[in-house]
Amino acid sequence: MKDEVMYSTREIQELVKSSFESELLLIGNKKPAGLYQPICYALQNGGKRIRPTLVLLACNLFTDNIRKAFPIALATEIFHNFTLLHDDIMDKATVRRNKPTVHVKYNENTAILSGDAMNILAYEYLSRSDNETLPQLLELFNKTALEVCEGQQLDMDFESEPLVSIDDYINMIRLKTAVLLACSLKSGALAACAPEEDTELLYQFGINIGLAFQLQDDLLDTFGDKKVFGKNIGGDILCNKKTYLLLQALNVSEGRKKKELLDWISRKEYIPQEKIESVTSIYNDLNIKHITEEKIDAYHRQAINDLNRVRVPEFRKEQLFNLTSEMMRRNH
Amino acid sequence: MKDEVMYSTREIQELVKSSFESELLLIGNKKPAGLYQPICYALQNGGKRIRPTLVLLACNLFTDNIRKAFPIALATEIFHNFTLLHDDIMDKATVRRNKPTVHVKYNENTAILSGDAMNILAYEYLSRSDNETLPQLLELFNKTALEVCEGQQLDMDFESEPLVSIDDYINMIRLKTAVLLACSLKSGALAACAPEEDTELLYQFGINIGLAFQLQDDLLDTFGDKKVFGKNIGGDILCNKKTYLLLQALNVSEGRKKKELLDWISRKEYIPQEKIESVTSIYNDLNIKHITEEKIDAYHRQAINDLNRVRVPEFRKEQLFNLTSEMMRRNH
Numbered sequence: 001m002k003d004e005v006m007y008s009t010r011e012i013q014e015l016v017k018s019s020f021e022s023e024l025l026l027i028g029n030k031k032p033a034g035l036y037q038p039i040c041y042a043l044q045n046g047g048k049r050i051r052p053t054l055v056l057l058a059c060n061l062f063t064d065n066i067r068k069a070f071p072i073a074l075a076t077e078i079f080h081n082f083t084l085l086h087d088d089i090m091d092k093a094t095v096r097r098n099k100p101t102v103h104v105k106y107n108e109n110t111a112i113l114s115g116d117a118m119n120i121l122a123y124e125y126l127s128r129s130d131n132e133t134l135p136q137l138l139e140l141f142n143k144t145a146l147e148v149c150e151g152q153q154l155d156m157d158f159e160s161e162p163l164v165s166i167d168d169y170i171n172m173i174r175l176k177t178a179v180l181l182a183c184s185l186k187s188g189a190l191a192a193c194a195p196e197e198d199t200e201l202l203y204q205f206g207i208n209i210g211l212a213f214q215l216q217d218d219l220l221d222t223f224g225d226k227k228v229f230g231k232n233i234g235g236d237i238l239c240n241k242k243t244y245l246l247l248q249a250l251n252v253s254e255g256r257k258k259k260e261l262l263d264w265i266s267r268k269e270y271i272p273q274e275k276i277e278s279v280t281s282i283y284n285d286l287n288i289k290h291i292t293e294e295k296i297d298a299y300h301r302q303a304i305n306d307l308n309r310v311r312v313p314e315f316r317k318e319q320l321f322n323l324t325s326e327m328m329r330r331n332h
Numbered sequence: 333m334k335d336e337v338m339y340s341t342r343e344i345q346e347l348v349k350s351s352f353e354s355e356l357l358l359i360g361n362k363k364p365a366g367l368y369q370p371i372c373y374a375l376q377n378g379g380k381r382i383r384p385t386l387v388l389l390a391c392n393l394f395t396d397n398i399r400k401a402f403p404i405a406l407a408t409e410i411f412h413n414f415t416l417l418h419d420d421i422m423d424k425a426t427v428r429r430n431k432p433t434v435h436v437k438y439n440e441n442t443a444i445l446s447g448d449a450m451n452i453l454a455y456e457y458l459s460r461s462d463n464e465t466l467p468q469l470l471e472l473f474n475k476t477a478l479e480v481c482e483g484q485q486l487d488m489d490f491e492s493e494p495l496v497s498i499d500d501y502i503n504m505i506r507l508k509t510a511v512l513l514a515c516s517l518k519s520g521a522l523a524a525c526a527p528e529e530d531t532e533l534l535y536q537f538g539i540n541i542g543l544a545f546q547l548q549d550d551l552l553d554t555f556g557d558k559k560v561f562g563k564n565i566g567g568d569i570l571c572n573k574k575t576y577l578l579l580q581a582l583n584v585s586e587g588r589k590k591k592e593l594l595d596w597i598s599r600k601e602y603i604p605q606e607k608i609e610s611v612t613s614i615y616n617d618l619n620i621k622h623i624t625e626e627k628i629d630a631y632h633r634q635a636i637n638d639l640n641r642v643r644v645p646e647f648r649k650e651q652l653f654n655l656t657s658e659m660m661r662r663n664h
Contacts, residue, residue, distance in 0.1 A: 031482075032482060032485045032486055032489060034485050034488070034489055035481060035482055035485040086444055086445070086448060089441075089444060090441040090444060090445065109421075109422040109488065112418055112421060112422060112444060113418070113422065113481055113484055113485060113488075115448075116418060116447075116448075116451060116481055117478060117481040117482075119448060119451050119452070120451070120474060120477040120478050120481065121478065123455055123470070123474055123477075124474040124475075124478070127467065127470040127471060127474055131463075131466075131467050134463075134466060134467060134470075135459065135463050135466060138455070138459040138466075138470075139459060142452060142455055142456040142459055143456075145452040145455075146449060146452050146453065146456070149367060149445055149448055149449040149452065150363075150364060150367055150449075152445055153364045153366050153367040153445060154364055156366070156441065156445075157364060157366055
């Protein structure tokens with residue numbers, strides 16, 4: 001009864017955790033310490049390890065032997081943390097997961113160079129995959145990695161653009177966030193030599209989950225519960241961040257309401273709490289919370305539909321369904 | 333008479349040039365322009381394209397069909413230019429090959445992100461190699477790329493270390509400069525499915541050429557002819573750069589001479605031309621030019637010895653011998 005030894009999400013998370021711990025020991029012993037210690041620091045500061053978990057869950061859909069997907073799981077998580085490290089320099093962020101960012105704890109040059117080494121290290125892990133699947137994995141990973149850079153560039157471009165369309169915004173978050181989740185799922189399936197149609201469905205599943213997840217992040221920044229969300233509420237409003245909420249509000253508002261919103265955006269001086277409350281109140285008048293929830297649900301439904309069509313027994317999909325529902329249920 | 337269609341170095345340089353030009357057109361058309369234009373800018377600003385030339389010359393030792401080494405040639409040159417781009421940020425360099433550096437022409441965030449994309453792009457080109465050779469090529473490239481980062485870290489570490497041994501210095505320039513030349517040669521040979529012993533000899537040839545080349549760079553910075561060297565003479569002396577010359581001078585000097593040298597290093601105020609002349613005069617008293625030339629010649633002889641042992645007909649090695657002699661004959 002091979003199927004009975006399928007892994008639970010909890011077990012997979014434990015596997016990810018322990019495999020990271022042993023790799024970090026190896027990386028931490030490499031010289032020069034000035035290069036590798038910051039890498040350990042960045043990787044130790046765990047987070048939820050969503051991407052490697054998705055790699056292994058996707059692999060486990062098709063086979064109980066998920067060992068061969070381990071190099072991909074590690075590569076994907078290292079790559080993700082490399083992008084966070086360099087993004088933090090670009091955004092001048094001082095805190096990441098309650099700890100000083102790498103360029104604050106060390107210095108900016110260290111953060112640039114250690115990030116570069118992490119990008120290469122991700123490829124080193126990926127290259128440990130089986131020779132037969134390696135070309136396909138590399139093609140997917142190269143494409144995805146470039147897209148993540150494109151997404152970050154668009155995100156920076158949008159800051160100085162006066163008008164961003166909803167379509168352009170969705171495309172940006174697809175590149176910046178969704179494609180790496182999609183790549184995680186598809187590459188886990190590729191490691192299991194899954195049929196092409198199924199790997200493509202998992203890719204689409206990942207895109208839709210990623211879009212839903214990012215829109216939910218936008219929503220929670222304004223309408224979330226600080227205790228659950230873990231960040232201060234209203235940060236996006238204060239810095240006029242072009243989120244789905246703001247772009248949609250600019251889209252559906254007109255007349256006096258639109259003028260009021262544009263006025264808040266252009267004000268140089270204001271009392272922070274007043275700005276948050278006023279803009280939130282405009283959002284409420286415009287039904288923005290509901291519009292955003294509808295969009296999130298639509299992406300989530302589409303994702304469920306994608307996973308439903310993957311041709312493996314239903315019970316094998318349970319873990320993936322549960323994890324993504326949990327991700328979507330963060331707090332609203 | 334297949335051997336007769338071997339390429340000359342000039343022809344290979346032309347091939348490299350035209351293949352770069354067509355790839356730059358493709359890259360320049362990619363969106364977002366904010367990401368890809370700086371990449372084109374960095375890559376257009378040519379230089380001597382030594383590394384891709386070495387890739388193709390090494391491949392051409394074993395086969396007249398050098399097409400399959402093109403992806404490696406492009407990957408290696410893109411990777412090299414990525415490291416220059418990020419090094420220029422770290423060194424706060426404002427000029428590269430007579431043009432503003434990327435972070436000066438654009439901005440630092442652009443330089444970080446476009447550099448990251450170049451690193452990934454290098455892997456994308458490398459991945460276009462034949463599936464059979466890909467795992468070996470990747471293994472070599474991953475190892476080399478990490479070593480280049482290690483070399484850059486050591487170089488930065490040395491700036492603040494009071495004492496650096498000659499051995500540590502040689503190890504640093506091996507990592508920072510020589511391994512990528514060695515990797516270029518070995519991977520060109522791997523693309524031609526050359527015997528392992530020969531690929532290893534070419535790797536060693538590259539290491540020795542790289543060390544000789546870097547030591548010559550140190551030598552020319554003090555003893556070169558400004559018109560030929562293209563940089564101001566004495567720059568290393570002014571900033572107390574721990575070059576082979578300085579480390580060797582500290583090594584062989586004693587008593588009053590050593591005190592005099594240490595005194596110049598520690599002075600906060602001085603007339604630049606006086607410092608250059610005085611330190612150069614100490615170097616002359618200590619015979620440093622001769623000691624360095626001996627070391628360069630030793631590495632060069634070792635390199636020639638490596639290439640001699642590669643088991644292909646002598647006439648096939650001519651281009652590689654000539655190119656490296658030319659590199660070594662820059663101006664002293």
